[in-house]
Amino acid sequence: MEIRLSNIHVILLIFTFFPLHLHGQKNIDLTLxxxxxxxxxxxxxxxxxxxxxxxxxxxxxxxxxGLKSRAYVNLRAPEFKAISDYKWNSTLxxxxxxxxxxxxxxxxxxxxxxxxxxGYPTNGxxxxxxxxxxxxxxxxxxxxxxxxxxxxxxxxxxxKPNRLRNDIEQAELxxxxxxxxxxxxxxxxxxxxxxxxxRLFQLTYRNKxxxxxxxxxxxxxxxxxxxxxxxxxxxxxxSQVKIEIANAREQLLENQSIKxxxxxxxxxxxxxxxxxxxxxxxxxxxxxxxxxxxxxxxYGYNLRPRLKLLRINExxxxxxxxxxxxxxxxxxxxQMSYGLEKQDEEYQExxxxxxxxxxxxVNAYIPLWDxxxxxxxxxxxxINLKMSRLTIERSREEINTEIKNAVSNLRExxxxxxxxxxxxxxxxxxxAISIEKYRKxxxxxxxxxQNIARQRVTELNFLKAYLGYRHSLLNLMVNTYYDxxxxxPLIEQFGLKETVVNKKQYRL
Numbered sequence: 101m102e103i104r105l106s107n108i109h110v111i112l113l114i115f116t117f118f119p120l121h122l123h124g125q126k127n128i129d130l131t132l133x134x135x136x137x138x139x140x141x142x143x144x145x146x147x148x149x150x151x152x153x154x155x156x157x158x159x160x161x162x163x164x165x166g167l168k169s170r171a172y173v174n175l176r177a178p179e180f181k182a183i184s185d186y187k188w189n190s191t192l193x194x195x196x197x198x199x200x201x202x203x204x205x206x207x208x209x210x211x212x213x214x215x216x217x218x219g220y221p222t223n224g225x226x227x228x229x230x231x232x233x234x235x236x237x238x239x240x241x242x243x244x245x246x247x248x249x250x251x252x253x254x255x256x257x258x259x260k261p262n263r264l265r266n267d268i269e270q271a272e273l274x275x276x277x278x279x280x281x282x283x284x285x286x287x288x289x290x291x292x293x294x295x296x297x298x299r300l301f302q303l304t305y306r307n308k309x310x311x312x313x314x315x316x317x318x319x320x321x322x323x324x325x326x327x328x329x330x331x332x333x334x335x336x337x338x339s340q341v342k343i344e345i346a347n348a349r350e351q352l353l354e355n356q357s358i359k360x361x362x363x364x365x366x367x368x369x370x371x372x373x374x375x376x377x378x379x380x381x382x383x384x385x386x387x388x389x390x391x392x393x394x395x396x397x398x399y400g401y402n403l404r405p406r407l408k409l410l411r412i413n414e415x416x417x418x419x420x421x422x423x424x425x426x427x428x429x430x431x432x433x434x435q436m437s438y439g440l441e442k443q444d445e446e447y448q449e450x451x452x453x454x455x456x457x458x459x460x461x462v463n464a465y466i467p468l469w470d471x472x473x474x475x476x477x478x479x480x481x482x483i484n485l486k487m488s489r490l491t492i493e494r495s496r497e498e499i500n501t502e503i504k505n506a507v508s509n510l511r512e513x514x515x516x517x518x519x520x521x522x523x524x525x526x527x528x529x530x531x532a533i534s535i536e537k538y539r540k541x542x543x544x545x546x547x548x549x550q551n552i553a554r555q556r557v558t559e560l561n562f563l564k565a566y567l568g569y570r571h572s573l574l575n576l577m578v579n580t581y582y583d584x585x586x587x588x589p590l591i592e593q594f595g596l597k598e599t600v601v602n603k604k605q606y607r608l
Contacts, residue, residue, distance in 0.1 A: 130378045135297045135370065136290050142371040143289065149282045156271075156278045163271040166264060167221055169213040176206040176233075206233035214264060215256070221264045224256035229439075234447075248450040249457060251439025258434060261426035266419050273412050280405035280412075283591060287578055294574050296366055297380075298567055303359040304380045309559045310352035316531060316552055317345045323539050337545040344549060384521070384566050388514055389573065389584050393507045396580050400499045403581035403589050410495055414488040421481035428474045433463045499579070506576040513569035520562035527551075527558040 128134065140146050182201045189196045208231050215224040229251050237243045321341045363378060372378070401407055440454035467474070534551040537543045577583055581590040 126373070126376045128372070128376060128378045130297070130300070130366075130380050132294060132297050135293050135366075138370045138372070139289065139293050140286065145289070146286070149285055153275070153278045153282055156275045160268075160271040160275050163268045166268070167214050167216060169211060171209075171211045173210075174208040176204060179204040179206070201238040203236040203238070204233060207231075215254075221262065221268070222256065223260070223262040223264050224254065227253045227255075229253055229437075232450075244445055245443060246445070246447050246450055247441070247443045249439055249441035250454075251437045251441075251457060253435070253437040256434045258432040259429070260431045261423050263423070266423060270416065270419060273416055277409060277412050280409050284405045284409075287581070287590065291574060291578055293369075294571075296362075296369060298570060300359075300362055300366055300380050301382060302563060302567055303355060303362055305382045305384075305563050306355050306560070307352065307359060308382060309556060309563070310348060310355055312559075313552065313556050314345065314348045314352055316535065316555075317341060317348055320535060320538065320545075320548060320552070321345060323535070324545065327541070340545060340549070344552075384562075386517075386566075386569070387585075388518065389510070391507050391510060391576065391584055393504060396507055396576065396582070396584075397500055397503050399580040399582040399589070400503045401496065403591055404499065404579065405581070406495060406499065407492065410488065410492045414485065414492060417481070417485045417488050421478070421485055424477050424481045427477065428467050428470055430467065431465045433461075435459070435461045435463075502579050503576070506572065506579050509572040510569070510576050513565060513572045516565040517562070517569040520558070520565045524555075524558050524562040527555040531555045 128138075180203055184197050184199045186195045187198045188194075208229065210227050210229045212225055212227040215222045215226055229249075231247070231249045231251075233247050235245045235247065321338065324338045324341050327337075364374075367374065367376060367378060436459065438456075438458045441457040442450045442452075442454045444450055531551050531554075534543060534548050538545065538548045573585070577590060582588070583590055
């Protein structure tokens with residue numbers, strides 16, 4: 101099985117939303133794919149991020165529900181007033197104190213619907229209303245009146261920001277931001293897990309190298325002792341080999357100790373049971389990956405959340421600027437109503453012989469002077485918008501540079517890994533031939549030990565080049581959000597492509 105990032109997309113898509121429960125002792129063949137799977141399913145951070153998305157999606161639902169009709173009743177049941185207040189008397193052309201002593205029972209029933217044209221809210225409202233009240237003026241005659249009115253009312257602000265539409269768009273942008281940050285955080289987690297996994301891979305592979313060296317030296321010691329019995333080798337050859345074996349075993353034991361600690365740390369990181377056993381597959385076969393640098397840069401621009409998040413921030417600043425322009429600005433409110441009404445001293449007479457009723461009002465707000473407050477506020481919003489656009493421009497340049505460097509590193513480490521794999525095969529072959537030649541007495545022990553040491557150095561250099569290749573491939577994937585080994589966008593691995601909302605989705 102290859103140690104690579106292949107099939108992460110399949111594993112994440114299948115298991116991200118289905119928790120993996122680990123019970124009892126288990127033997128786990130740990131690959132990068134399985135490590136990512138276990139970590140994401142057991143991570144509290146992932147759960148918090150998912151809950152954050154659900155909370156934001158619920159808030160968006162709240163805003164979109166504002167586009168639908170709602171019905172409500174206002175009651176004044178009762179309202180008693182026995183109070184004196186001054187009022188203007190047009191007959192006397194002066195204010196006079198009037199004593200009020202009233203009993204009022206009133207109900208207002210309304211069904212209110214935002215006006216949506218061609219799928220877009222207009223910031224206006226259309227409502228169907230019923231107003232009914234019982235009014236008693238206790239002035240010695242107990243004047244009692246009943247009133248009933250059915251009417252249709254239309255309200256429309258003009259020359260003002262569309263707050264209803266902007267609030268919905270802000271909620272949609274917030275959901276987009278949450279989902280993009282969720283993907284970004286998951287990729288950061290994958291990168292951290294990959295670093296830990298390749299650390300384990302390195303220690304496990306080194307263990308194989310050191311074990312192989314000990315095995316070769318033990319074989320050489322057996323040959324040297326057999327030749328000593330025949331009186332062929334120099335007396336110091338056996339001692340030299342024993343010293344080499346002791347040093348090799350010490351190096352192996354030190355590596356095993358570090359390896360045990362790292363394995364324990366990995367189990368804690370993955371939140372596995374302490375009795376579970378994990379095993380790392382250290383196969384190093386890989387196929388060269390070809391990367392078009394121009395296409396990689398386009399992936400970095402279009403797939404990576406970084407620019408998308410900055411564009412969301414830019415759009416939010418545009419909306420804030422639009423709302424800011426509406427503060428203390430010219431505006432008009434148009435209100436019209438038409439209906440039927442009836443007033444009578446008898447309640448039973450309210451339901452027939454209605455009179456037509458209507459109203460039209462146009463209220464305009466005209467700012468005259470505010471000492472430049474509005475202009476200063478708008479200027480600050482424009483500067484903020486310019487800053488966000490400048491950040492986008494700078495980030496594009498940084499992404500361009502990062503991807504070019506990542507592609508260069510990938511090509512360099514891929515070339516080095518392929519070359520060192522050939523050198524490692526040759527070094528292993530030379531060591532095997534050298535052992536046979538030493539058995540036949542054709543080379544000295546010094547030459548043999550040099551070849552064995554050269555094999556170890558070559559194997560370690562291959563391991564370094566191979567891990568460099570894997571890290572550079574991982575770094576390119578993180579910078580472009582594209583899996584070049586499997587030729588697939590990384591964003592599809594998280595199952596969120598279909599959940600990102602449309603910024604202009606206002607239709608009911």
